[in-house]
Amino acid sequence: MPATLGTVLLLVALLQVKHMFADFYLQTPKMLSGRGVYFHAGRAQHALVHVIGSVIVFVIFGAPWSFILVIVALEWIIHFNIDFAKASYSDKKQLQPNQAAYWRAAGLDQFLHNLTYVGMAWAWVEFVPG
Template identity: 80%
Template sequence: MPASFGAVFLLLCLLQVKHMFADYYLQTPKMLSGRGTYFHVGRAQHAAVHVVGSVIIFALFRAPIEFILIIAALEWIVHFHIDFAKASYSDRKQLHPNQAAFWRAAGLDQLLHNLTYIGMAWAWVTFAA
């Protein structure tokens, strides 16, 4: 049976709430410093916080464990690289919050994360619901 609109809407809402907490409440100083370096342990930890939240959400939606493991790995990779791209660009351009380019970079970063959640919801509907 295909997923209902309500279930997809709830899934997307929960992923948004998870994103807000992981990006704005649960980041540590280690996660926030030195993000322009590719092999950054803090960014890896930050992406892992996102994954833990998504795993909980998909478990609540009774997604198969195989689906959860695959979507978790893909989310970690995508989140890690979106954040690296923003950080390295911001560092290279020496962007600061008082510059419009800083906010464009931040907005693009958030858009890409939101599109990731739309992709994850599509995958759930297609492969797990």
């Protein structure tokens, strides 16, 4: 697919749809519990769900497998660590949904994930021949 403004916007939109499902519909209790521990299998599985969704999106866009494997490996690492940082901070501060700081942490988490998708779209434009 050529990297026109429309295709880049569609790519980002599909990554956003993937994100909505992976973050808000497909999380299991294992993925949600104990997230303040760094080596957490549930968080690794959660990041893997994101990777699977991104693979689907980039396959739809005709990206080569070499690009897909690199971009989703980076996404897994970044997503895993963003989620850990939020969970660790939230646990240390004992944040609850009735506190503004809880929502600031959640908002920053989502903002950083969105920036990841902007970076992934940039990489697609830059490194995938159109």
